[in-house]
Structures are given as structure tokens and as C-alpha cells.
Amino acid sequence: MLTSLLTSMPMDNDWISFDVASLGENFWSATFDGLTFGSIYALVALGYTLVYGVLNLINFAHSEVFIMGCYAVFFTLNGLGFGPNVPHLSLASIVLNLVLALVIAMIASALTAFLVERVAYKPLRKRNAPRLVFLITAIGVSFTIQYTIYAIRGPSPEAAVTMFKPTPIFDVFGTIIDSQQLVIVIAAVIMMVLTERFISKSRTGRGIRAVAQDPDTATLMGVNKERIIIITFVIGGILAGAAALFYVMKIPSGVQYNGGFVLGIKAFAAAVLGGIGNVRGALLGGLLLGLIGNYGQILLGNSQWTDVVAFMVLVLVLLVRPEGILGTSLGRSKA
Amino acid sequence: MYRKKLVSTLAVAATLGMLLSSCANQAGTGTSSDTAASGSKVNVPALTKIDTPPNAVLPKGDGKATCPATTTLAYAGAETGPNAQLGINIFNGVQLAINEHNAANAGCQVQFKKFDTEGDPSKATGPVTQVTTEASIIGVIGLPFSGESKATGNIFEQSKLVHITPAATNPGLTTNGWTTFFRGLGNDAVQGPAAAKFMTGKLAAKKVYVVQDDSDYGIGLGKTTSDGLGSALAGTDKVTTGQKDFSAVISKIINAKADAVFYSGYYAEGAPFDQQLVGKGFTGTFVGPDGLKDDQFIKQAGDSSNNAYFTCPCIPGELIPSFESAYKSLNNAEPGTYSIEGYDAATVLLSGIDAGKQSRADLLSWVKSYDKDGLSKHYKWDDKGELQAPTVYGYKVENGKIVPVGAIGE
Numbered sequence: 078m079l080t081s082l083l084t085s086m087p088m089d090n091d092w093i094s095f096d097v098a099s100l101g102e103n104f105w106s107a108t109f110d111g112l113t114f115g116s117i118y119a120l121v122a123l124g125y126t127l128v129y130g131v132l133n134l135i136n137f138a139h140s141e142v143f144i145m146g147c148y149a150v151f152f153t154l155n156g157l158g159f160g161p162n163v164p165h166l167s168l169a170s171i172v173l174n175l176v177l178a179l180v181i182a183m184i185a186s187a188l189t190a191f192l193v194e195r196v197a198y199k200p201l202r203k204r205n206a207p208r209l210v211f212l213i214t215a216i217g218v219s220f221t222i223q224y225t226i227y228a229i230r231g232p233s234p235e236a237a238v239t240m241f242k243p244t245p246i247f248d249v250f251g252t253i254i255d256s257q258q259l260v261i262v263i264a265a266v267i268m269m270v271l272t273e274r275f276i277s278k279s280r281t282g283r284g285i286r287a288v289a290q291d292p293d294t295a296t297l298m299g300v301n302k303e304r305i306i307i308i309t310f311v312i313g314g315i316l317a318g319a320a321a322l323f324y325v326m327k328i329p330s331g332v333q334y335n336g337g338f339v340l341g342i343k344a345f346a347a348a349v350l351g352g353i354g355n356v357r358g359a360l361l362g363g364l365l366l367g368l369i370g371n372y373g374q375i376l377l378g379n380s381q382w383t384d385v386v387a388f389m390v391l392v393l394v395l396l397v398r399p400e401g402i403l404g405t406s407l408g409r410s411k412a
Numbered sequence: 413m414y415r416k417k418l419v420s421t422l423a424v425a426a427t428l429g430m431l432l433s434s435c436a437n438q439a440g441t442g443t444s445s446d447t448a449a450s451g452s453k454v455n456v457p458a459l460t461k462i463d464t465p466p467n468a469v470l471p472k473g474d475g476k477a478t479c480p481a482t483t484t485l486a487y488a489g490a491e492t493g494p495n496a497q498l499g500i501n502i503f504n505g506v507q508l509a510i511n512e513h514n515a516a517n518a519g520c521q522v523q524f525k526k527f528d529t530e531g532d533p534s535k536a537t538g539p540v541t542q543v544t545t546e547a548s549i550i551g552v553i554g555l556p557f558s559g560e561s562k563a564t565g566n567i568f569e570q571s572k573l574v575h576i577t578p579a580a581t582n583p584g585l586t587t588n589g590w591t592t593f594f595r596g597l598g599n600d601a602v603q604g605p606a607a608a609k610f611m612t613g614k615l616a617a618k619k620v621y622v623v624q625d626d627s628d629y630g631i632g633l634g635k636t637t638s639d640g641l642g643s644a645l646a647g648t649d650k651v652t653t654g655q656k657d658f659s660a661v662i663s664k665i666i667n668a669k670a671d672a673v674f675y676s677g678y679y680a681e682g683a684p685f686d687q688q689l690v691g692k693g694f695t696g697t698f699v700g701p702d703g704l705k706d707d708q709f710i711k712q713a714g715d716s717s718n719n720a721y722f723t724c725p726c727i728p729g730e731l732i733p734s735f736e737s738a739y740k741s742l743n744n745a746e747p748g749t750y751s752i753e754g755y756d757a758a759t760v761l762l763s764g765i766d767a768g769k770q771s772r773a774d775l776l777s778w779v780k781s782y783d784k785d786g787l788s789k790h791y792k793w794d795d796k797g798e799l800q801a802p803t804v805y806g807y808k809v810e811n812g813k814i815v816p817v818g819a820i821g822e
Contacts, residue, residue: 103663110659161714232492232530234680236711243691253693328656330684330712333494339654374660379650381626383660 100376105252107371113258113327115367116265120320121344122351122359123272124190124313130289130354131309133208134198137215140341141222142190142314144334146321148226149185151332153178154238154325161237161329171241175322183318190314193218194307226334234336237329261323268319269360272312276356285309289354343370343387350391352401361402365390454616454697456721456808458815462731465785471509471759472516477766479520485510485761486525486543487754488554488564488575493530494680497708498750499556502578504743505729505754506553511742513762522765525549529560533628536560537567544571550772551575551761551779553754558582558629561593568592574776576760578753581702581725582632586796594779594793596757597750598725598802600629603701604636606804606821607674607723612644614806614820615697615721617672619646621665623685625677626652633701634676646670651681658685662692671696678703683712690716702726705749705807705814721817722807726750727788728816735787756786 100107121143128136157174158164164171197218201211243255276282284305287295296302324331324340343366351362366387373386394402487506490499503526510524527543529536536555543549544567552568552575555561561580568575569590576594577585583601585593611617620641624634638645646668649661662685665673673689673696675682682704689698698720700709705722713720729752730736739747739755764778783792792800806820 099664099667102667103660106663106667107660110657110663114657114659161711163715232494232496233708234494234712237683237687237714239687239714245693255692257691327688328684329687329714331656336656371660375664378648378664380652380655380661381650 095376096378097376099378100372103375105250107375108368109249109252109254109258111368111371112364113261113367114370115347115364116262116269117320117323117327117363118340118344118347118366119269119360119363120265120316120323121340122348122363123269123316123356125345125348126351126353126356126359127276127285127309127313129348131285131306132198132211134211135215135345136193136310136313137212137341137345138193138197138218138222139190139313139317140337140344141219142186142193143317143321143324143341143344144226144332144337145189145222146182146186146314146318147325147332147336148230148235149182149318150178150322150325151235151238153181154240155236159238159240161239163239163242166241175240175326179319179322182321183315186318186321187311187314189222190310190317191307194310199303223334223338230334232334234330234333238325238332239329240326257326261326264319265323268316269356272316273356275312281305281308346388346391349401350394352403355401355403358401358403365402454614456614456806456817458808458810459728459731459818462728462816464732464787465790468785468787469759469763470787471513471755471762473513473763473766475516477517477520479522479765479770481521482523482548483520483550483765483770484523484525484546484548485758485765486527486546486549486552486554488527488536488540488543488552489529489556489560489579490531491526491528493528493532495531495557495678495703497706497748498579498678498703499531501706501748501751502553502556502754504739504745505578505747505751506758508739508742509755509758509762512738513766517766520766522762523548529555531557531560533557533559533563536564540564540567544568544573549573550770551764551775553578553757553761556580556750557627558585558632559627561585562588562628565590565593571772572776573772574761574779576757576779578757579702579726579750580629582628583636584628584632586798590797592776594797595799596753596760596791597799598804599798600633600636600701602802602821603723603725603804604633604638605640607633607637607699607701608640608642608644610721610723610806610820611672611674611697611699612641614817615672615699617697618644619668619670620644620672620674621646621668621670622648622674622676623661623665624648624650624675625681626650627677629703630677634674637674637676651677651685653677653681655681656684658688659692661685662689662694665689666692666694673698675700675704679706679709679712683709683717686720687713687716690719695719697721699723702749707748707814710809710812710814717809717812720809722814723804723820724749724807725802725804727752727803728805728807729755729788731816732787752788756788756791759786760791 124139197214243257245253247254284300287300288305347362347366348359351358369387370383373383487503490496514521527539556579558580574592576596578596581600583599622638624630682700686698702724705724710717729747764775769775769778804821806817807814
């Protein structure tokens with residue numbers, strides 16, 4: 078993957094140019110599309126942020142937690158008879174199928190996250206390994222899962238699973254908002270609000286915040302740290318499973334062994350942009366990154382520059398606010 | 413407690429699954445009915461037969477050839493990787509030629525070796541270096557893609573090893589002064605203008621939007637096509653290899669009110685691109701070059717692909733009955749894009765071996781002065797390694813299959 082990033086340097090002669098008129102024309106559609114993809118980033122970013130908040134660990138294997146959810150969606154829907162063609166089903170049965178796929182994807186991702194924690198991180202924690210070791214293990218786990226999938230499913234993307242054909246719902250400023258965008262954004266926002274409520278209101282959520290603030294004191298106060306850690310990983314997994322369904326909904330042929338890699342990096346960047354360890358920050362960062370990417374593509378007419386623009390914005394924000402837009406602490410913020 | 417909940421959730425999920433599978437399966441059967449609704453406005457009829465040269469050179473030769481047992485031809489190119497299918501089509505064609513040759517010539521059993529580049533320029537130099545250091549390899553079929561061909565041409569040149577690409581179409585490849593590079597098909601300086609003419613002519617497109625990826629191939633072909641379109645060009649945009657979400661480009665295309673889109677790149681991005689384009693309500697025609705023309709495109713784009721046409725400097729091998737049936741019995745699949753080009757390229761080299769050209773230098777000069785018909789077309793190269801008088805064909809998607817619509821751009 079890194080090599081293909083390297084080879085994607087611009088090779089033609091025309092250099093950077095700005096198409097402001099086009100950005101004006103396409104502003105609203107770029108905004109809605111950006112918010113749609115941004116909410117997928119945000120759901121994945123929450124997984125990075127929660128684990129970082131509790132363990133101060135960047136769980137690089139989270140992109141594989143996400144891709145396992147994508148495979149679960151693929152196998153479920155494929156098994157139910159969905160294929161590359163648009164299915165002709167009643168609304169009710171589409172909804173039922175999607176809810177089923179959502180539940181299975183959440184289970185698959187949560188299970189992956191749980192196993193990663195048990196196999197890769199817990200033994201290290203028991204031995205009080207230095208933080209750098211966790212980071213390397215995380216990268217190792219990420220590659221292990223990726224290439225295990227490669228060995229089993231091969232390099233090609235899976236056949237597309239189309240869930241429904243997007244139908245126009247609203248017309249805003251002359252731009253159509255379709256059912257797909259609506260489903261993704263609304264469902265993602267609901268999931269994020271629920272997560273936020275859970276962490277700020279529930280007893281377990283208080284435990285998570287306590288461990289994030291000061292693990293030792295939290296343990297002394299009777300919080301079961303190991304249990305909190307598992308729950309954190311599982312919540313991250315559940316959200317990644319939801320993101321997986323929305324991702325496959327938007328990109329039916331996107332299920333591929335390394336399909337989580339770039340998205341994972343973007344989601345991680347989104348978490349940092351919003352303030353890593355901060356639940357609302359992940360939401361804000363994800364949406365912002367989705368928007369910046371889309372505006373960049375339209376302004377520059379060239380996807381090679383969209384990531385450059387997105388990451389330049391990230392660096393500029395971090396120069397001014399090194400802790401991210403909303404600050405970093407899961408424990409201290411109102412999250 | 414938790415385990416109990418998990419178990420019951422699983423049970424509910426499984427029950428739901430069984431209930432639902434029946435109705436989803438029913439729905440899957442009647443899907444091709446959409447063809448008329450989402451197909452393009454202009455209908456270009458499918459081609460059912462093509463003529464083959466009567467005196468085409470075939471791999472079996474006269475059956476009296478002798479050669480050392482170590483004589484080896486190699487395929488270098490993608491066996492795996494995101495666009496592997498195009499490579500698989502080629503080496504299956506090569507394998508067929510070698511099998512036919514060896515079956516007819518007991519005294520000359522040519523070995524065949526494959527080297528995987530994954531189609532990736534940065535990974536290709538390793539396997540190609542390996543090819544050139546194996547002394548028994550005297551000729552190579554490959555490399556299929558333009559980027560990897562550009563990256564490895566010098567390695568072949570240094571060891572004076574003849575190689576015929578059955579698929580790489582970037583025009584720049586023959587301007588490097590290489591003497592060992594031969595192109596077994598037309599290049600994009602031919603394909604681009606032909607595609608432009610096809611779109612504005614037969615497909616009656618008034619405003620064409622050109623989208624290109626960041627590969628050598630996509631950039632080169634995007635430019636020749638845009639130039640060929642002239643005033644019918646509605647706009648251009650660039651995407652990257654590995655990109656999955658194309659919503660920004662698509663919104664530009666729809667706002668530009670384009671009635672046709674040309675995607676200059678490979679199917680790994682082209683298929684999701686077309687699928688998202690149709691999902692956003694685009695009703696015009698989608699046209700892609702040879703890099704998109706593969707069943708994988710249909711598999712990934714689904715019935716969105718009903719709006720798709722392809723251009724390709726490749727000959728529809730599936731319409732040559734003898735080739736089609738032999739290929740099918742060997743590979744258990746229909747010939748794909750470039751299968752016959754791979755077969756023909758291997759035949760050129762095999763006929764050289766049969767004529768006693770069994771060293772790298774001899775085989776190289778054999779190809780240089782070659783002037784005969786192959787099954788797909790006449791093979792005679794100019795001093796740069798370009799074919800004289802290549803043909804470009806148009807193809808379209810019909811009932812979930814890619815079918816030829818005839819020669820274009822003439």
C-alpha cells in the first residue's frame with residue numbers, strides 16, 4: 078500500500094490549478110457527500126479515540142477491526158442473495174436485511190477488537206512493556222490480519238453487494254439529497270450520540286472516564302480496569318462494524334483485504350484533528366476531514382492533491398492547537 | 413450474563429437470516445429487466461463474427477522442430493494484484509500456444525515460466541531482473557501494463573532479451589530507444605482518437621467528460637482522447653489509484669450535464685466509479701478503454717455497467733471458433749481481453765524457435781524482421797517496435813457480458 082502511495086506522484090506536466098468557479102457550482106453536493114463520508118470517518122475515528130483515551134495506545138489494528146466488519150457485511154448480504162445488481166425488494170425487507178447485516182458486522186468487528194486486545198495487548202500490559210512495544214505490536218497485528226485475509230480471499234476486491242439504489246429525497250439549493258446519504262448520516266449521528274451519552278451518563282461510562290483520567294486511582298476506587306479496557310475495545314469494534322455497513326453501502330465493491338488501510342489512516346487523522354481521546358472531537362474531525370477532502374478534489378480537479386490538502390490542514394491546526402480542535406482528554410472533557 | 417445475551421443475539425440473527433434469505437433470493441432472479449431502462453440511448457448492435465487471415469501462423473508449426481530441452485519462454489506481468497485478471501488472460505493465452513506447440517513438436521519441448529510483478533511498477537524490477545539472469549530464457553511475453561513496462565525496459569535492453577507486450581499501450585514506451593521492446597497491439601495514440609471518434613460518432617455524444625487516473629497509461633490515454641474530442645470535451649478530472657469514493661468528481665460531471673464519460677484507467681477504480689455515477693442519477697453513456705474491459709468490471713459495477721462501452725486495440729478472440737474452443741478446454745473459461753494477443757505474441761516467438769533461432773540474439777533479430785499474419789492480425793514492426801496498421805475495436809455490455817460491436821475509429 079505504501080508503495081502504491083509513492084508511485085501515485087504526479088507524472089504529467091500540468092501543475093496545480095484552482096477551479097474556484099467549479100467549487101461554487103458544486104458546493105452543496107460536495108458538502109453533502111463530504112458529510113456522508115465524514116460520518117463514516119467519524120465512526121471509525123471513535124474507535125481510535127476511545128482506546129487512546131483509556132490506554133494511551135494508538136491501536137493501528139483498528140483499520141482491520143473495520144475491514145472484518147466489511148467482510149461480515151459482504152458474507153451476510155451475499156449469503157442473503159445480494160449481488161452486484163440492484164435488488165428488487167420491498168422497503169421492509171431491505172431494512173430487515175440491512176439491520177441483520179449491521180448486527181452481524183458489529184459482532185464481527187467487536188469480536189475482532191476483543192481478540193486483538195486479548196492476544197496482542199493484554200500479555201504486554203501484564204509484563205509492563207514500554208509504550209513503544211505496544212505501537213509496534215499494533216502495526217504487527219494490523220499486517221497479520223491484512224495478509225491473513227489476503228491469503229484466504231486473494232488480492233481482488235469481493236464482488237459488489239448493492240443494497241439499494243439511492244433515490245432522491247430532498248432538493249436543497251438545487252442539490253439532491255438521496256436516501257443513501259440520509260440513511261448513512263442519520264444512522265451514524267444516532268450511533269455517535271448514543272456513544273456520547275453512554276460514556277457521559279452510564280456507570281460503565283464513568284468507569285471509562287475514570288480509567289482515562291488516572292488508571293491507578295480508578296483501580297483504587299474500585300473500578301475494574303481490565304473490564305473497562307475490554308468494554309472500550311468492544312465499543313470501538315461495534316462502531317467500526319456500523320461504519321463497515323455504511324461504507325459497503327456507499328462503495329459496494331470496496332471489500333478488499335487492504336481496504337481499511339487508507340480509511341484507517343484518515344480516521345486516525347480525524348481523531349487527531351478533533352483532539353484524540355475526545356469523543357466529540359472524533360465526530361468533528363471526521364466530518365471536517367470528509368468536507369476538506371471533497372472541497373479539495375473539486376477545487377483542484379485532482380485527487381492526488383486532496384490528501385495533501387487534508388493533511389496540510391491537519392498540520393496547520395496542530396501547529397496552532399497541538400491538542401486538536403476540542404482538546405485531548407477523554408477524562409477531563411465533558412465527553 | 414454477557415455470554416447469555418450474546419448467544420441469544422446470535423440466535424435471533426440466525427433465525428432472521430433464514431427467514432429473509434428466501435425473499436432476497438427471489439428478488440435476485442429478475443434483475444436483468446433493467447437493461448432497457450438504464451442502457452444508453454444509442455444502440456450499437458453486437459458483432460457476431462470476424463474474419464481471420466487464411467494463412468495465419470499457428471503455434472504448432474510443421475511438427476518437425478527440434479530444440480534443446482532447456483529452451484524457455486517466460487511471461488512477466490501480473491498474476492496477482494488488484495488488476496490481476498488482465499494478466500491471467502494473457503498467460504492463459506500464452507500457455508495455450510505453448511501447449512499446442514509442444515503437442516505437435518515432440519522434438520522441441522519449450523518450457524514456460526511465469527514471473528509475478530503484481531502489475532506494480534515498483535515491484536516489477538525484481539522479477540524482471542530474475543528473468544534476465546536466467547540464461548535458458550530466450551524470449552519474454554510481457555509486461556502487460558504501461559507503468560511497469562516503462563520501469564523495466566532498460567533491464568531487458570541491457571541483456572538484449574526480446575520481449576513482446578501484448579497489452580501495454582502507452583505511446584511513450586517506444587520512444588526510449590529500446591531495441592528489444594515490441595508492442596503486439598495498437599498504442600494509445602491510436603486508441604485515444606479512435607475512442608473520441610467512437611463517442612462523438614456512433615454513440616452521438618455531445619459533451620464528454622474525461623476522467624483519468626494517475627497511471628502512465630491513464631494519463632497518456634486521457635490526453636490523446638481529450639485532444640481527439642476537441643470541442644466535445646466538457647471537462648477533465650483526475651483520480652488516484654486505490655481511490656474508492658468519487659462523489660466529488662461525479663457531482664462535477666452531473667453539473668456539467670455531460671452525456672458521456674470516458675474513464676481512462678483500470679477496472680479496479682473504473683467499476684466503482686461507474687457504479688457510483690449511475691447511483692447519482694447519471695443517465696448517459698460510460699466509456700472505458702482496454703483497462704476496464706474485463707468481466708471483473710461487470711462483477712464490481714453490477715447492473716450499473718449496462719451503460720458501458722469499451723474501446724480496445726484488442727481483437728475479440730472469442731469470435732474465432734478454433735481459438736475459443738481450445739482456450740476454453742484448457743482454462744475452463746472464455747478467452748478474455750488480450751488472451752489472443754498473448755497467444756499470437758507467443759506464436760511469433762515459438763515460430764522463431766522452430767526456425768532454429770534458439771539464442772537471445774537470434775530470436776531478437778527474428779522478431780525484428782518478422783512479417784507474417786497471426787490469428788488476430790498482421791505482425792510487422794517498424795524500427796521502434798510499433799506494429800504497422802493496428803486496429804481498435806469497440807465493445808459493449810449486453811446482458812451481463814462484454815460483446816464486440818466492431819472496429820472503430822476508421
